[in-house]
Amino acid sequence: MDPRYRLRRGMDQGMTLVCFLCTLLVLTPLVLVLTFLAQTGLSALNWDFFTKLPGAAGEPGGGMANAITGTLILIGLAGCLGIPIGVLGGTFLSEYPQTQVSRISRFAADVMNGIPSIVMGLFAYVLIVLPLRHFSALAGGVALGVMLIPTVMRTTEEVVRLVPQSVREAALALGIPQWKTTLRVVLPTATAGIVTGIMIALARIAGETAPLLFTAFGNRFWNRSILQPIAALPLQIFAYAISPFDDWHRQAWAGALVLVAIVLVVNVGARYATSRQVRLR
């Protein structure tokens, strides 16, 4: 064989190997984090974790019942704000793609996706906490809800755009007005994709900590009003992780395991749902 060609082929194989090793190296932390959580978190999980309030500092026992419900409440609040705006705005981007508003909003949504979550927290603080004069579930919900908007908007845009033009034409040719065509025919056709996008976005904000530090603030007890501080799973994990108590460390691992389990289930489920849809088409 031509020695120069042998060299080139060797280079080709060498670089393939390098790229493969890069891939292994990048996926290593994922494996390490998951095995760490499985080793530490599983043994710390028990019934109390899901049903009890946190114990006093340094004393063993107690759980994260209030933090789990708190996270659910915060996600609910965020959804109330972020989902309608995201879905309707995303519909606009898809149905009127060439307008000036669409161009600007699409770009702005991409930019907003990259704004640090801690800054979202500052924003909600200035907007809600300052005027109301105390930390509240509402402020946490707003911080997370604002983060939801660009993600939901862009995924909605993408799946609504996948609805075939023929479906829109069929409805319009029946003398159905544009707005009803969009609301009653186009959006229902895209529902599965929109819901999948929303689930992934919700799973993402469920793990957000930074925007809650000085909005939802955390609470060692049950929350009684959305105008009062509220506990959240990621806040509790953070507080326990940097505490000096072994039992709290164990609970932080358990909390992290629960959080990651939610994220995994939603992501794998969403992946499964979309692959099924592709097959059905």
Place this chain on the structure above:
Amino acid sequence: MPKQLEVRDVETHAPTLVGANTAVQTDDLHAWFDQLHALRGITLNVPERQVTAIIGPSGCGKSTFLRCLNRMHELVPSARVSGTVRVHDQDIYAPGIDPVLVRRRVGMVFQKPNPFPTMNIYDNVAAGVRLAGERDRRRLDDVVERSLRAAALWEEVKDRLRKPGTSLSGGQQQRLCIARALAVSPEVLLMDEPASALDPAATLRIEELARDLAKEITIVIVTHNMQQAARVSDVTGFFLGGQLVEFGPTNGLFTRPTDKRTEDYITGRFG
């Protein structure tokens, strides 16, 4: 039926079928997409309760013409139109006209069957009426059954009205789409190559259906298939390069075309 006789419209000089009222009348109809001049002055009268076929090579503007008749073409942002289209003497491009209402009177069936993918058979047929605000269950049932019967689909689907529309065969789906269009009681039904995606047997059924429906409503059918035009239509128009070359009773046009270009086309010398 005296469809052999042809005279010219006194007003517009459009070719007109004697013995039939005019359902749709176009006068100097032009259409553009951006710079593309797709229709260059079409003047013709579509006879009421007859099947009118539009034939011509691809790109001749026949689909554009069809879409101008119920203002579907304007869904393309760059589209423009000049001239007039009258549906039963009402100018559908006059100011203040709502295209949505135009489309309720001038229905359309598309090349590929396009049932609503999330709706079952019943909901597909009922969609137009229901979205216009009809809620009465019995009246909806009635409309669905009547439309499916008119589309010759009732016997095949009456036991599975709750199955998805997409579960039907291609030919059945297309008849479902026809039933859906009929449910809003249009005066005119536009069919844009309705059988081009179907097998020969299903094609035949659609053709029979078109003939049947013409007893009640006006049909305009675009086709690239000359045999189909000959089988199904009473009147045929031949389009070329955005212009109407010839328009007349079908048997006359296919046996004794008056224009050399028509003759070339129907004898397969080009296109």
Place this chain on the structure above:
Amino acid sequence: MGSPQGGRLVRDTARTGDQWFRLLLAAMAAAVPFVIGTMVVALIAAAWPAILRFGARFLITTTWDPVASQFGVLSFVYGTVVSSALALLIAVPLGLGVSIFLSELVPGWLRTPISFLVELLAAIPSVVIGLWGIFVLVPWVRTTAEPALQASLGFLPLFRGPPLGLGLLTAGLILSVMVVPFVVAVSTAVMRAVPTAQREAAQALGATRWETTRTAVLPYARSGILGAIFLALARALGETMAVTMVIGNVAQIRVSLFAPAYTIPAVIANEFAEATGDLYVAALVYAGLVLLVVTVAMNALARLLVNRVVQGPSFIAE
């Protein structure tokens, strides 16, 4: 069927439903630029006392003394920039390797699972990565990585000092884990947007797969890859929880990567809830405002670069 002729075509309220609906949707879409604008204005307003008091000096002084009401963020800026630079130094080559693997080399059936796993890495909450950082990465860096670096590269001032585990090096490592999925996602998208014709042109000249990648794909995707790097950098600059948990949180500027440091997001996270006094709060918001402006600018730049490749020639060529 076939209603008799007639029936009015004019509707008095012609098409108002459509117009209102469109307006409603447009308002929702416009919410995004509106929120960004509001955010900038709100943060400027809240930071105003500190902006008036310190102006640009805020960025170039190191005193952070709440008691004396003296605030300068230079040491936080240093920590942020160095940890982010370290993260990119690790994440960019690795991420590009993965992207080339995914886009050019991998057999088709492996592509989906691998990119799914990379997405999953991005989906793991920051606080969980930080938790792992505290209990696994920090001890490993302290007992294994730092002594080894000191032994081999200790002649460089970068690798001197006591191995603490908590510090810039660990923060850079953990940040690289967090931003590498973004490098991979964006640069893979950019590479896959390179028209097949470009690859075929190189292959027709007898190029191997690697040569095709190097001569046809990478140059074509260059601006998009640059965009991916900016995007990852913006992420790294703003990343809060994981960094806060492993960087040591000491406001100082040291050459050694083993030294603890502090970042802008970390100081906001740690001090904001307990900040007392208007000027203290305003100074923290000012720091956040700096972060906002920098990340918005970087993201905008990154998007422009990426869009040039992904939306530009590829759509025309296909």
